[in-house]
Amino acid sequence: MDKDGRPVVAMLVDNAIDGDSRVQKAAKSLAGPDWDVHLLGIAPGKVGDEYTLGSAKVRRIPLGKKFPDNSLRRRLKRLRFPLAYKDGSRAAQKEALIRAKIVDAMAGPGRELPSDLAGEGFWNALAEAAPLRHRLRSAWIGHRVEKTREARRWARRREDGRLERLEADLWSKVPGIKVWRRLDKTPLRFESAFLEHIVSLNPDIIHAHDFRMVGIAVRARDLLRRAGRDPKVLYDCHEFVPGLERYGYKWEVSQADYESRYIDRADMIVTVGEPIAECLKETHGLDYRPEIILNAPMSYDRSDPMEVPEGEAPDVRTEFAIPPEEGIVVYAGAAAQRRGLQDVVEALPELDSVHAVFLVPDPSKRFIGSLKTLAAELGVADRAHFRPYVSYDRIIQYIRTADIGVYPLWRGPVNHDLALGTKLLEYVQAELPVVVSDAKAMADFTAKHGIGEVFTAGKPKELATALRTVLGDRERYTAPYRDRGFIDRFTWEEQYPAYDKAYRALLG
Structure with missing residues (x-):
């Protein structure tokens, strides 16, 4: 409890x-009055910071340097490339040193230099004119530098390399070993950074957001229990870990092992949707289905719009000066190839007087640059617009002047079929008809409620047809929104009281 008698919550x-x-x-x-909430996250730089979010106290913690990579591939690098220097900086130092000695030798009196020392062959020309001992040493160092480059290329992590699969399988067969510690050092970095901060809060509840934090939360609780306290752990599972986009077999084995070791030691589990709840129950043999708390948007009152921050436009149509007679298709979310954003760009040539606006984390990223290039090649650069996220509490007000919300997610990763994306519920709150790919959870939701059309993922022409269909009959697809009860079901105000209920249940 804090000094006011409120239970302390450490959110991670x-x-x-x-x-x-x-x-x-x-x-x-x-x-607020019932809970003293402390939110711990990662500092974006080397220095931590603190601020408030409403009444919540936020602390962002530096992670520190990455731990050394002692993977099997890295260990074998020295055997495979015995002549390579330890690292690139050592190789560069040796190369610079021999060049400096050649300059010492050739810049002295009585040395005859080649007449043309300019151009890319400067160092080679200088070395060829140097004394024999320098030429030999230069060749030896040059050979070792090249081996260092080869070793670095060979040692780069491979998503599904034979060595990575062998390493994962070997550690998985060793009894009593925490496989995740051998295959992925990231949880160790988090624990090293976070643990003392959690313990210092002396929390009554440790709320672990997403799978990387569940082990840290459980281990912090166990430490506090040894000190005579009895905090409870709430695991807030945002994704189904075995269904995540794969970063290689070794990564997949590591993450699955990490979550499975701690998930059943949490005192309570909540998650973001029905399909994921069922998968968690079945995969981990839980004796209950986790409570569902949708990541729904804040409700939006059209009669009382929020104040717009200085320098920002009130809505998407105003920001890009798009006339009322021209259509706007909006996408708000992460930017990656499997999100299908390129399909939206490729659909634009089929749609006269329709603009696509993408709200993404960072429009300066390379992938966004490739979308801009694609738009220019297709002759639609003037109708493809990109901007950073707006704040979560203003997103509805910003996108409401669009005509359609689009979610073109590709199929493949299991989670793409399980997830009812936050952006889809934001479109609902903004009363936008939607066009979504045939990723199962989204497609089922859209079809069930009659709020839009579904197209085959990765098919830009089908996407264009679906967008034309909705633009041609928006009234039909927005009809369900006239029932405010329907919209209110998918608001944060309807969802978050389940957290309060869970906290109270945990504390009895």
Whole structure:
């Protein structure tokens, strides 16, 4: 308890908090007279910071340097490339040293230099004119430098390399070993950074957002129990870990092992949707189905719009000066190839007088640059617009002047079929008809409620047809929104009281 008698909640998340709407909404909504909420996240730089989010106290913690990579591939690098220097900086130092000695030898009196020392062959020309001992040493160092480059290329992590698969399988067969510690050092970095901060809060509840934090939360609780305290752990599972986009077999084995070791030691589990709840229950043999708390947006009152921050436009149509007679298709979310954003750009030539606006974390990223290039090649650069996220509490007000919300997610990763994306519920709150890919959870939701059309993922022409269909009959697809009860079901105000209920149940 804090000095006012409120239970202390330590919320943990494995990101910098900015852009994670679920975490921000949870902390801000729960902090107040009943709960003393402290949100711990990662500092974006080397220095931590603190601020408030409503009544919640936010602390962002530096992670420190990455731990050395002692993977099997890295260990074998020295055997495979015995002549390579230890690292690139050592190789560069040796190369610079021999060049300096050649300059010493050739710049002295009585040395005859080649007449042309300019151009890319400068160092080679200088070395060829140097004394024999320098030429031999230069050749030897040059050979070792090249082997260092080869070793670096060979040692780069491979998603599904034979060595990575062998390493994962070998450690998985060793009894009593924490496989995740051998295959991925990231949880160790988080624990090293976070643990003392959690313990110092002396929390009554440790709320672990997403799978990277569940082990840290459980281990912090166990430490506090040894000290005579009895905090409870709430695991807030945002994704189904075995269904995540794969970063290689070794990564997949590591993450699955990490979550499975701690999930059943949490005192309570909540998650973001029905399909994931069922998968968690079945995969981990839980004796109950986790409570569902949708990552729904804050409700929006059209009669009382929020104040617009200085320098920002009130809505998407105003920001890009798009006339009322021209259509706007909006996408708000992460930017990656599997999100299908390129399909939206490729659909634009089929849609006269329709603009696509993408709200993404960072429009300066390379992938966004490739979309801009694609738009220019297709002759639609003037109708493809990109901007950073707006804040989670203003997103509805910003996108409401669009005509359609689009979610073109590709099929493949299991989670793409399980997830009812936050952006889809934001479109609902903004009363936008939607066009979504045939990723199962989204497609089922859209078809069930009659709020839009479904197209085959990765098919830009089908997407264009679906967009034309909805633009041609928006009234039909927005009809369900006239029932405010329907919209209110999918608001944060309807969802977050389940957290309060869970906290109270945990504390009895």
